[in-house]
Amino acid sequence: MKRITYPGYSSITDLHASIFFLNSGSTDKTLNIYKEGNVVVKSDRFKSHPKQWDVALTVFNIETPSIIALNADQIAILELFYQLKSFRNEDYA
Numbered sequence: 001m002k003r004i005t006y007p008g009y010s011s012i013t014d015l016h017a018s019i020f021f022l023n024s025g026s027t028d029k030t031l032n033i034y035k036e037g038n039v040v041v042k043s044d045r046f047k048s049h050p051k052q053w054d055v056a057l058t059v060f061n062i063e064t065p066s067i068i069a070l071n072a073d074q075i076a077i078l079e080l081f082y083q084l085k086s087f088r089n090e091d092y093a
Contacts, residue, residue, distance in 0.1 A: 011081065018064075020041075021041045022044060024052060030072050042056075
């Protein structure tokens, strides 16, 4: 079976950071892909972008001083990946 991945997910898995996925009604295989990995998945019907942020910040147990949001088809380019890899919570707490 061929494994399908999305660029956004595969571009951040090597960060070994918590990954949260708020499913807003995907009809493709996005949800299955995120369930394969070490990802916390919740669902909420899309209403608006600000409301999705509010839901995400409410339903997930985020314990870091900052977050980064990627859509499934967006990627963390190499420069961003290295910045995130060297990020230290204590520098921003």
